Amino acid sequence: MHRPSPQAAPTDPSARARAYASVSLWLDTADDDLVATDALDGDREVDVAIVGAGFTGLWTAYYLAAARPDLRIAIVEAEIAGFGASGRNGGWASALFPSSLATLARGADRDAALRQHAAMRASVDEVIRVAAAEGIDARLAKGGTVTLARTATQLARARDEVAEARTWGRGEDELALLDADQARAHLAAEGVLGGTYTPDCAAVHPGRLVRGLVRAVRERGVRVHELTAATRIVPHRVETDRGTLTAAHVIRATEGYTAGLPGHARDVVPVHSLIIATAPLPAAMWDAIGLRRRETFTDGRHLIIYGQRTADDRIVFGGRGAPYRLGSSTRLDASSAAAAHRALHETLVGMLPVLRDVEITHRWGGALGIARDWHASVGLDPVTGLGWAGGYVGDGVTTTNLAGRTLRDLVLGDATDLTSLPWVGHRSRRWEPEPVRWLGVNAGLRAMSVADAEERITGRDSVAARVMAPFMGGH
Numbered sequence: 001m002h003r004p005s006p007q008a009a010p011t012d013p014s015a016r017a018r019a020y021a022s023v024s025l026w027l028d029t030a031d032d033d034l035v036a037t038d039a040l041d042g043d044r045e046v047d048v049a050i051v052g053a054g055f056t057g058l059w060t061a062y063y064l065a066a067a068r069p070d071l072r073i074a075i076v077e078a079e080i081a082g083f084g085a086s087g088r089n090g091g092w093a094s095a096l097f098p099s100s101l102a103t104l105a106r107g108a109d110r111d112a113a114l115r116q117h118a119a120m121r122a123s124v125d126e127v128i129r130v131a132a133a134e135g136i137d138a139r140l141a142k143g144g145t146v147t148l149a150r151t152a153t154q155l156a157r158a159r160d161e162v163a164e165a166r167t168w169g170r171g172e173d174e175l176a177l178l179d180a181d182q183a184r185a186h187l188a189a190e191g192v193l194g195g196t197y198t199p200d201c202a203a204v205h206p207g208r209l210v211r212g213l214v215r216a217v218r219e220r221g222v223r224v225h226e227l228t229a230a231t232r233i234v235p236h237r238v239e240t241d242r243g244t245l246t247a248a249h250v251i252r253a254t255e256g257y258t259a260g261l262p263g264h265a266r267d268v269v270p271v272h273s274l275i276i277a278t279a280p281l282p283a284a285m286w287d288a289i290g291l292r293r294r295e296t297f298t299d300g301r302h303l304i305i306y307g308q309r310t311a312d313d314r315i316v317f318g319g320r321g322a323p324y325r326l327g328s329s330t331r332l333d334a335s336s337a338a339a340a341h342r343a344l345h346e347t348l349v350g351m352l353p354v355l356r357d358v359e360i361t362h363r364w365g366g367a368l369g370i371a372r373d374w375h376a377s378v379g380l381d382p383v384t385g386l387g388w389a390g391g392y393v394g395d396g397v398t399t400t401n402l403a404g405r406t407l408r409d410l411v412l413g414d415a416t417d418l419t420s421l422p423w424v425g426h427r428s429r430r431w432e433p434e435p436v437r438w439l440g441v442n443a444g445l446r447a448m449s450v451a452d453a454e455e456r457i458t459g460r461d462s463v464a465a466r467v468m469a470p471f472m473g474g475h
Ligand SMILES: Cc1cc2nc3c(=O)[nH]c(=O)nc-3n(C[C@H](O)[C@H](O)[C@H](O)COP(=O)(O)OP(=O)(O)OC[C@H]3O[C@@H](n4cnc5c(N)ncnc54)[C@H](O)[C@@H]3O)c2cc1C
Pocket: 002, 003, 004, 051, 052, 053, 054, 055, 056, 057, 076, 077, 078, 079, 080, 081, 082, 083, 084, 085, 086, 087, 088, 089, 090, 091, 092, 093, 094, 228, 229, 230, 231, 253, 254, 255, 256, 257, 258, 260, 261, 272, 273, 274, 275, 306, 318, 365, 366, 367, 368, 369, 389, 390, 392, 393, 394, 395, 396, 397, 398, 399, 400
């Protein structure tokens, strides 16, 4: 039987709630008692059974319940809603999609690729709309994203990216090239040579959003069975440690934890992303740093970093780089996590030396999900009634919303603008068996840090990054 993590092992509900609060800054400050409730109690028959109460499962339930209040919908969640990546992420509700427009166009056509991109942009506003409509105070601020260029090669890549965007008809209003002063006006980091800016991102408190959504779906009659782990998913049935759900439709929404389900070991690999959060910074420090509109921020390095200014004036800063665990384990060992957190702190202080002595109050990490071709997908097999969504890599906060609306249409059998988007029904090939998978994924992660170092030393576009590009999704 699979449980995502024994991290929250205590059986006493309040001790368990405290353990959940320690999962991330976001759950710690979600303004929620985090008491897991409504564990499944025996067998039930429903219309739609969903496995996993992260954003994918919750958005799907939300839109289905809104469209068809008569449907019996149940979600089973091994821990507590928001325990996975949805309660741990960097809080970028962005229009980013893990596949580039060129990749999408290769699989479909140019128009379809652009429709996917437009749907992602609209989804950012849809997240904001639903939060307001449901009275969820998710501390949203649509301040866009600034991507700093801090080396000559990063600047060249920024120029290329903007030139490429123009070939897709994406104008200045979608992606603007910034000179050094313009980029520094967003974020006064060290060594800024220029950058890009897109308005298509909102900073969000994901803990408040995910816990707000669980309340919203429960108010609409959806049963969210927390502390209920699925042990097997088969057509029209979800077997759990507390009973079996029988349903016309079964939706898998387990993302980075998918490998724990029998038959799914090679669908999606979990890769860890790690995050640190500072204490709230004083106003004078913010005057020097910027991020006045709570722009989310990154720079042009290969091994991804991401940051946001929270509503309570902290910096939340994350990045990839922790090793992948053999056998797709979602547990990160303490020494790898500590090393990754130290490296993140060094990177952050390298960008913003004023933060050197600021206290780091929270350190955490989580597993995101990567399909073999780095292509997110959503779909439903009409014959078996089995549906899924995932493979979002690091771009799931908004994409899950699009997935939820798409799964609504697929379950209801409606052919809509959403169900004809190119990611619908896409099937990624499976990952290699171990140990090839472990060797490959970790070689890719190492290559990205090598590539950044190589560029710092040579001042040229990295050979390592180019060689590894096919393994890392090619973009
Ligand atoms: C550290 C980190 C930073 C990130 N930053 C960003 C960001 O800034 N912007 C962005 O867009 N994306 C980001 N992402 C990605 C984004 O968070 C995810 O893509 C998104 O939250 C996935 O949502 P989900 O519901 O599909 O999966 P999850 O939120 O992982 O939910 C899956 C749920 O399924 C449950 N589960 C698993 N197995 C079972 C089982 N057998 N039975 C019952 N329940 C089960 C888990 O407990 C979990 O609650 C980040 C991810 C991480 C880890």
